[in-house]
Amino acid sequence: MLSRVADAVFxxxxxxxxxxxxxxxxxxxYIASQDEIQNFDWQLWIDGLGATAxxxxxxxxxxxxxxxxxLNKENDNAVLTNIVRARENARSVQDYVTKEVWQxxxxxxxxxxxxHTEYLILHGDPVTAFDNLLRESTLFYGxxxxxxxxxxxxxxxxxxxxxxxMLRSLDILELKIKELEKQNNELVQWKYLLYxxxxxxxxxxxxxxxxxxxxxxxxxxMNVQFPHSVLYCLLQVERYFKRLDTISLPEHFxxxxxxxxxxxxxxxxxxxxxxxxxxxxxxxxxTRKEIKSLSQKLATLYFGYS
Amino acid sequence: MWLLLFQFIASSKGISIFKEMSFASLLxxxxxxxxxxxxxxxxGEIRKHYQLFFDSLSQVAPAELAHKDxxxxxxxxxxxxxxxxxxxxxxxxxxxxxxxxPRIITAAEWQHIxxxxxxxIKALNIFLKxxxxxxxxxxxxxxxxxxxxxxxxxxxxxxxxxxPFNIYTHISGIDLIxxxxxxxxxxxxxxxxxxxxxxxxxxxxxxxxxxxxxLPRNNVRSVKDYPDLLLKNLLxxxxxxxxxxxxxxxxxxxxxxxxxxxxxxxxLMGVELVEGRDLVVDNAKVYMKTTAGLKQVDIIYRRVxxxxxxxxxxxxxxxxxxxxxxxxxxxxxxxxxxxxxxxVADDKAIYPFVPDMIKYYxxxxxxxxxxxxxxxxxxxxxxxxxxxxxxxxxxxxNESGGYGMLMGSACTEQQVIDYKKEVEKNxxxxxxxxxxxxxxxxxxINNKIQPRHVDLRPFALYGPQGIEIxxxxxxxxxxxxxxLVVNSSQGGGSKDTWILS
Numbered sequence: 001m002l003s004r005v006a007d008a009v010f011x012x013x014x015x016x017x018x019x020x021x022x023x024x025x026x027x028x029x030y031i032a033s034q035d036e037i038q039n040f041d042w043q044l045w046i047d048g049l050g051a052t053a054x055x056x057x058x059x060x061x062x063x064x065x066x067x068x069x070x071l072n073k074e075n076d077n078a079v080l081t082n083i084v085r086a087r088e089n090a091r092s093v094q095d096y097v098t099k100e101v102w103q104x105x106x107x108x109x110x111x112x113x114x115x116h117t118e119y120l121i122l123h124g125d126p127v128t129a130f131d132n133l134l135r136e137s138t139l140f141y142g143x144x145x146x147x148x149x150x151x152x153x154x155x156x157x158x159x160x161x162x163x164x165x166m167l168r169s170l171d172i173l174e175l176k177i178k179e180l181e182k183q184n185n186e187l188v189q190w191k192y193l194l195y196x197x198x199x200x201x202x203x204x205x206x207x208x209x210x211x212x213x214x215x216x217x218x219x220x221x222m223n224v225q226f227p228h229s230v231l232y233c234l235l236q237v238e239r240y241f242k243r244l245d246t247i248s249l250p251e252h253f254x255x256x257x258x259x260x261x262x263x264x265x266x267x268x269x270x271x272x273x274x275x276x277x278x279x280x281x282x283x284x285x286x287t288r289k290e291i292k293s294l295s296q297k298l299a300t301l302y303f304g305y306s
Numbered sequence: 307m308w309l310l311l312f313q314f315i316a317s318s319k320g321i322s323i324f325k326e327m328s329f330a331s332l333l334x335x336x337x338x339x340x341x342x343x344x345x346x347x348x349x350g351e352i353r354k355h356y357q358l359f360f361d362s363l364s365q366v367a368p369a370e371l372a373h374k375d376x377x378x379x380x381x382x383x384x385x386x387x388x389x390x391x392x393x394x395x396x397x398x399x400x401x402x403x404x405x406x407x408p409r410i411i412t413a414a415e416w417q418h419i420x421x422x423x424x425x426x427i428k429a430l431n432i433f434l435k436x437x438x439x440x441x442x443x444x445x446x447x448x449x450x451x452x453x454x455x456x457x458x459x460x461x462x463x464x465x466x467x468x469x470p471f472n473i474y475t476h477i478s479g480i481d482l483i484x485x486x487x488x489x490x491x492x493x494x495x496x497x498x499x500x501x502x503x504x505x506x507x508x509x510x511x512x513x514x515x516x517x518x519x520x521l522p523r524n525n526v527r528s529v530k531d532y533p534d535l536l537l538k539n540l541l542x543x544x545x546x547x548x549x550x551x552x553x554x555x556x557x558x559x560x561x562x563x564x565x566x567x568x569x570x571x572x573x574l575m576g577v578e579l580v581e582g583r584d585l586v587v588d589n590a591k592v593y594m595k596t597t598a599g600l601k602q603v604d605i606i607y608r609r610v611x612x613x614x615x616x617x618x619x620x621x622x623x624x625x626x627x628x629x630x631x632x633x634x635x636x637x638x639x640x641x642x643x644x645x646x647x648x649x650v651a652d653d654k655a656i657y658p659f660v661p662d663m664i665k666y667y668x669x670x671x672x673x674x675x676x677x678x679x680x681x682x683x684x685x686x687x688x689x690x691x692x693x694x695x696x697x698x699x700x701x702x703x704n705e706s707g708g709y710g711m712l713m714g715s716a717c718t719e720q721q722v723i724d725y726k727k728e729v730e731k732n733x734x735x736x737x738x739x740x741x742x743x744x745x746x747x748x749x750x751i752n753n754k755i756q757p758r759h760v761d762l763r764p765f766a767l768y769g770p771q772g773i774e775i776x777x778x779x780x781x782x783x784x785x786x787x788x789x790l791v792v793n794s795s796q797g798g799g800s801k802d803t804w805i806l807s
Contacts, residue, residue: 002595092559092560
């Protein structure tokens with residue numbers, strides 16, 4: 001497989017995963033801001049999700065915030081920008097992803113650019129817009145699953161997907177912790193955090209107790225049954241990476257394999273036994289750093305970046 | 307003679323009054339122009355080969371046609387069959403306009419076209435071999451040496467280079483037009499990197515979505531073989547003793563307006579789509595950079611122009627190609643398709659000599675007609691052309707896409723004067739031809755069926771086993787009323803082309 005193509009597939013998957021995550025978080029936040037959480041602080045999320053476009057001193061109205069985070073082309077991290085990037089990556093590897101996957105991304109792109117989508121976000125019911133967009137996102141995952149062959153392309157796609165998901169989970173947890181510093185409604189906040197990761201129902205079933213900080217953090221970092229947990233994603237990365245064994249240059253494979261194994265151990269045995277808002281921050285920091293260096297290593301060894 | 311079609315539809319067809327009315331209103335606008343070959347009707351009658359399609363069409367309500375037109379546009383958009391105009395980082399998607407009404411060609415006509423194109427490609431290919439080796443055609447006085455050596459696309463780097471199987475023109479697109487008597491003329495040869503074949507394939511895919519059932523009922527020949535034939539030819543010219551040679555398609559990248567075509571062909575053939583930066587030359591061999599290290603490449607189907615193939619030999623300012631590629635090619639370590647230097651054979655100033663080539667190399671009479679062509683460096687011709695400018699079109703010999711052209715029938719006096727000055731500066735780079743009124747076919751435009759002018763570009767594939775032409779081609783349409791310019795860059799569109807069996 002061409003290095004450039006592997007790179008593009010990897011990044012296509014990362015942008016798509018990012019899009020999906022951000023949409024789910026924003027959808028949950030929007031609903032929370034309408035109902036349970038008074039005085040929702042959109043600025044925090046604008047800053048946290050890296051919206052570069054707008055800094056205002058006045059309190060941000062929810063429609064403006066949604067516009068910034070979803071549709072503003074000037075914003076380097078808006079959902080629209082992510083979809084455009086995912087699609088540009090897909091475009092340059094159109095012969096590698098299946099026709100179905102390409103069409104799916106294409107529909108996604110046309111949907112977010114539709115006037116009606118903008119109308120829903122700015123004047124109508126934003127939840128409908130979120131649901132429409134998330135349906136395209138779900139279609140993407142399904143289409144990838146049933147049409148892509150399980151060769152190298154799929155491996156790099158999966159590596160991108162899980163690496164991005166880990167980073168997202170870490171970011172969202174960190175943002176929530178920051179939000180908690182300002183507001184004193186821990187349990188409500190945790191509930192919405194789990195909603196946005198599609199993990200609330202699982203939480204109640206798995207932990208069989210009322211929400212607690214300790215359990216929520218455990219679920220997001222360490223629970224191997226939870227598809228958004230950092231450890232689950234890391235194990236998936238390790239699993240998919242092993243498929244590259246036969247096609248890799250041996251020295252490249254060994255180097256990556258070592259780094260991955262170390263990251264898994266660090267997370268598994270380095271996490272505090274009783275996680276709390278305070279003692280989890282250093283772990284978030286160090287894990288994020290480790291994942292980023294993994295991604296860079298992959299770029300050097302497999303995507304031909306020097 | 308102006309005719310109104312609905313008059314005889316009502317009389318000759320046993321269709322219900324309601325449909326008759328609605329369809330008649332659709333066709334009232336179908337007024338063919340005098341002295342133009344209309345492919346659907348002649349003297350108020352529907353031609354036989356259009357009859358079956360025409361009957362089916364008359365079952366469709368006009369509103370339904372508009373709906374089908376809309377469906378086609380949507381499908382092109384959602385399938386990403388678009389080209390992108392980049393303005394502010396994010397591109398603007400455009401679709402190449404598609405007309406839903408297919409253009410129909412009979413089996414007999416196709417037989418004639420096929421034989422004519424095969425003959426022509428054969429002669430042009432021998433010409434290329436000859437011109438880059440012994441140049442018998444010049445020595446025997448058939449063609450002036452000055453004409454060849456003044457051609458900017460004659461590559462001295464190709465002289466005495468032996469190409470695999472002596473094939474230069476692996477893929478060619480021959481543009482055909484029909485004069486007022488219906489006979490086919492060759493308008494120009496495209497022997498470098500002809501494009502449009504993906505639209506031949508996609509337009510067909512669109513037809514069975516828009517008109518379900520019509521393709522089998524009309525016995526239309528399939529065009530689906532094209533990618534397989536091309537791949538078979540590419541594989542068979544590999545120089546390496548290897549059971550499974552590596553073929554790549556070299557594209558200039560996503561900013562190229564034909565990028566969609568490159569991805570389609572790569573996908574359909576199952577070959578890697580590479581950019582110049584994916585390839586590297588080491589020890590006169592070409593490799594691609596893969597996740598598992600370097601992998602040798604045997605055959606390059608390039609969609610990059612000669613000038614950009616190798617910055618060490620050709621244009622040093624371009625990074626679209628690969629440094630050292632040309633050296634690897636000359637060493638025989640990699641095959642390049644089409645061969646570099648083909649531009650000398652599809653130069654418009656060489657074009658009038660093709661009939662002579664056919665006689666000289668093949669000892670045959672040309673099957674397809676050639677448009678009379680005036681060389682502008684001939685004073686007599688020059689004067690004749692400007693005396694009759696109203697009937698002439700002047701073209702640059704090495705421009706394509708309808709650029710740099712002067713249509714004598716549709717320009718101001720000042721434009722003629724300015725253009726004349728240009729021609730005088732470098733007469734070798736211009737030729738003139740009498741304006742041929744292209745044939746017209748029915749198109750669905752603004753909710754009406756109207757005649758528009760078309761040309762036809764069939765694609766010929768030349769491999770070690772001979773020349774094959776997929777029964778079909780790209781029909782380009784001049785969408786503006788009365789316009790004779792079909793190029794996509796000048797407001798042209800395309801339609802599906804049916805070859806009946």
